[in-house]
Amino acid sequence: MAPKQKADPEVVKALAEHTSFDKSLVKQLATVGTAVNIPEGWSVIMETTPADSAYIVLSGTVEIRKAGTTIAELGAGDVFGEIALVNHSLRNASAVAAAQIRVLRLGEDAIASLLEHDKAFADTLRAYATSRIQ
Template sequence: MARRQKADPEVVEALTEHTSFDEELVRQLATAGTAVNIPEGWSIIMETTPADSAYIVLAGTVEIRKAGQVIAHLGAGDVFGEIALVNRSLRNASVVAATPIRALRLGEEAISSLLEHDQEFADTLRTYAQSRITAG
């Protein structure tokens, strides 16, 4: 996995504040991912499309939509886009920025490497995915 030399301090701060990840995992995520700013109303993920990344919300709120209906709101610290990556399937919902958001985008290669090398992250993603599949 290609890594930048240094983690973005703003990403590290947001992940530390809004997740229960340990310091080492926060550093790995902040180095492996790319911080992105997404305007309100923009579609981030479209239902039934192939998966190439997952996101961790750093600030703002997103809506999870299934068949056009809002089924959940996620905020800082929440992960989305992980279900299709974990299950190697098409996206089962769309995600739209309900407010302007800042998120950490983790590409498929970064996710695969983290799943393989960090059991805490793997367990967290699988738990998120399973709880959303069960609820949805």
């Protein structure tokens, strides 16, 4: 049996400072997610590709681009990549690091488990997805 993964203390701190998630959810996210550093100019997700994960910005700025045009800028605490997962569709925009960023990557299995077991997180993701589609 594999040892249980521990919550990354730096991720816990960033999520606690920049989100309104409760302590239990913060710890769960920091346990199931993977913190990733992404250099300036790199694409985190590409428009019209299949979705396998969503992300929470821990630090830095992410530009959301549709057809090459920046339509939004996201910062610490913001979630992106969730729309395609929630709607089981292709990505409808690209996400590009405006400067070096640190994000928490939540794989499809982690998202599915969180959506099933945490109503507040599920409601938050659906609200983000709904607000951005309109």
